[in-house]
Amino acid sequence: MLPLTSLTIVLSLLVVGSPVSSIPLNTQKTVVSLVTKFKAGGVTNVVAGDRTRAHVLYRAAISGKHDANASITNVPPIGYTIQVGFGNPMKHYGLLVDTASGNTWIGADQEYTKTNTSTGTGNTVSVSYGSANFSGEEYLDTITLGSLSISNQSIGVANKYKGFEGVDGVLGIGPVNLTKGTVSNTDTVPTIMDNLFSQDSIDSEILGVYFVPVSEEDATGTLTFGGWNSSLMTSDITYVPITNTSPACTYWGINQSINYGDSNLLSSVSGIVDTATVLILIESDAFKTYQSATGATLDETTGLLKITPDQYSSLKPLIFTIGGTAFTLTPNAQIWPRSMNSVIGDTSGNSDNIYLIVADIGNKTTFGFVSGYTFLERFYSIFDTTNQRVGFATTAYTESTSN
Missing domain, CATH: 2.40.70.10 (Acid Proteases)
Known part of the structure; x- marks a missing residue:
């Protein structure tokens, strides 16, 4: 069953389609709009992009370094994105959901707006995704996911990026060890899941993921932080x-x-x-x-x-x-x-x-x-x-x- 201290976020899908129809849930939810655009310039070979990503992830794991030293090919045509609030006053950014990255960063399509909660650390950050990469500066800021708020979350603010047309950045929900070597003067940095748990916003460091197939009329999805939604199973x-x-x-x-x-x-x-x-x-x-x-x-x-x-x-x-x-x-x-x-x-x-x-x-x-x-x-x-x-x-x- 769904723990009381969990939160379900309704995802949008980076794909041309119909308006979002909400999915009935018994939990608190935040509904976001369907994104109706593809990667700029189209896609020539999705296999090449996926294969390059797999090889870069493999080499990064073997070397223990997940920084941005990798070649660039093309990017996936479709991805699931989530609207995430940053700062105070809060501004929303559409981030690609990535279970093979621990870093959360913004500044691609939409530039980062510094607010009262933004603190620069003086460190640099860089990450490769095989089919794309980014580099920039590390900040600490408040992140809002529906009714959940994370304080002093490490984020990357891009000053260079490639392969992220159509999104503002990445929401990294992979294991914390994937942040190793990505931030200067730092071993690893807590992920958003780590901080949700350590700041007592969720009882368990568990994430439920539900994607509706892209071919469906109501193609969307949900992330449930702190648990899962059995009504969808x-x-x-x-x-x-x-x-x-x-x-x-x-x-x-x-x-x-x-x-x-x-x-x-x-x-x-x-x-x-x-x-x-x-x-x-x-x-x-x-x-x-x-x-x-x-x-x-x-x-x-x-x-x-x-x-x-x-x-x-x-x-x-x-x-x-x-x-x-x-x-x-x-x-x-x-x-x-x-x-x-x-x-x-x-x-x-x-x-x-x-x-x-x-x-x-x-x-x-x-x-x-x-x-x-x-x-x-x-x-x-x-x-x-x-x-x-x-x-x-x-x-x-x-x-x-x-x-």
């Missing part, structure tokens, strides 16, 4: 501990097995769950098996696997076994929303083209998998720092056919 929660395997253990890393129908793709391999990755990335050998089993061809324009209508009708379930429970992507859940093909670089304008959301991670010296939001939007996820575990449950959208 259609099953019990399955928990799995954070993996002990390096470097996935640096992030929200778990062990899982993946099967396509009766074909095993991956057995008890470690990887990460990441809200700011778009696709589901898997090891090269597993990807080749999946491609062969589906009969898909690699589309050079989008970088995605493409299938025919007949192949789509023959798709088998893609099964993720996590903590002994099978979480299944139906055939419809394995394809990119056909009405949004132009977002991934399909210039034909043909919504009948069918692309798969499973891609090659590209390099065996990386994670076994990265489950991005195309996986997470089909399930409710819980990121539990207090108990060092991740939880999953099915939702009303697990078997949606809106793609």
